Amino acid sequence: METKAFITWNDFEKIDIRSGTIIHAEVFKEARIPAYKITIDFGDLGQRKTSAQVTDRYQPEDLIGKQVVAVVNFPPKQIANFMSECLLLGTIGDQKVITLLSPDQSVDNGLPIG
Template identity: 60%
Template sequence: METGTNEKLTWNDFLKVEMRIGTVISAEEFKEVRNPAYKLIIDFGAYGQRKTSAQITKLYKPQELVGNQVVAVINFPPKQIANMMSECLVLGGVGDHNEVTLIEPGKKVENGTRIS
């Protein structure tokens, strides 16, 4: 089990992380990657639609994801993953067997809502 880091963040450091809620509008198997993953397109409202890759295949099927809201960091620079440019990072809890449980709001909220 990872213990994290002892380095402390300032409040200003935390405010730089742009975590927003979006709705998954498309999910499909990402066949071009080494580790099992899905390609997702997420609608963040006024912040647009963003593509990403998520290694969440142990607990989720693509058809279960569409329509669900998730939390993602949207201000990382784009990152090339196989043949796709990832534009956000979906957040989840990582279990003892590397299974990822997505972080979702308890109630439906407007796409683009900021996490604070």
């Protein structure tokens, strides 16, 4: 597998990656590719919604309370009838099955990742 083009440290510093806890997850019935509508609590940053194609590995009820890592400074993006406000991060495995990134111990919501 090849890596992508090099970026500068300044490029990396523009990305705001934070810890959060999933507080709501439901099936995104209108999505063309199976996905969930997810709400994440980022502490002082508030709650943000996202759409995530993680249906191969997770059930909505299993996601509640899970700590995750997300990019919070993308502009909102319209997906079908839903406005996505952040991007959950995960590894993309065989057949595009996504495994969410998660801290290995409990951390405060909204902490920056660096």
